[in-house]
Amino acid sequence: MADRHIHAQASEVLGRRIQLGLFPTPLHRLDRLERALGFSGRIYIKRDDQTGLASGGNKTRKLEYLMHTAIAEGCDSVITAGAQQSNHCRQTAAACARLGLECHLVLGGEEPAAYGGNLLLSSMLGATIHFSGEHRKGEDIPELAKNLHEQGKKPYLVPYGGSNLTGAFGFVHAMLELAAQLQQLSIMPDYIFIASSSGGTQAGMHLGIMLSGLSCRIVPVSIDKDETGGHSIEDIVQALVTEGIQALGLSKSFDPQDAKLLHDYDAAGYGVLTEPERQAIQLLARTEGILVDPVYTGRAFYGMVDQLQKNPMYAGKTILFWHTGGFPAIFQEQYAQALGRALA
């Protein structure tokens, strides 16, 4: 009885969604990569680079929940923020275009002479772009919201990275999608590697594991060593999971140790492509024909490869790499030069 009640509450919450992507995304094995690494277990990939919204990515899932709320609240415009190569901002621009909402993006740094990668796509998708100098994590959103209110508009505020609980529900939903695919394939990953940066994807996955009863462990690879609004990602994830347990009516507790990120690969700083990351990107491109990006998935993928090669805990295990998208950043000049050199 209690379980049925929990299930009903969770499905009501998870039903507050507007479809923006094409789901389920593919899940398949990377056998040539396994052989190239000499790995004794199996490696699978979940293709959220194929979500179908203006070149895909994990943020499509969050936006299905965030945009549902924006429309339910009668908003006519959306504000969000990020770095100039933000995939989240590019996908928000695409979601707004699809739903007929005005999109405002607050992007760190100064306006470049030429637009490339995600910045180019965000602009093509019709977003109004506000360059915010040093502020790359949404510090200027309240001021812009005030200006839009004064113009008689009703903006919906999407936090940095789309990482509030509403956005995180997208990844609770994703884990239910994964559970169905795993059942069909009769496999169960021991570990799921993901890029974690603003925390919403990771938090949603933890909640989705609790809800679906999957037995796998998340290995969140830290992308950005800087804090967000004075909080560590661990704190943000823990707060979101605690809030989510209530909202979904789960009778489970969350061990803060599970929120811990793998920080071994973030020392170079956000968006700085290191040589081993460049080589890992090239390895996946040349063994499987799959592109990962120089900021998020390239770093997480390198982290996974490094761990599988040096940490005996992973030997013989079933591993899932969750591709969270982001490849348009490859075409930003600085990355194109570094990656193009690799292919020369």
Ligand SMILES: Cc1ncc(COP(=O)(O)O)c(C=O)c1O
């Ligand atoms: C391609 C890609 N992967 C992973 C992430 C990390 O997701 P989250 O911000 O929810 O931690 C992002 C965030 O921008 C991203 O763009």
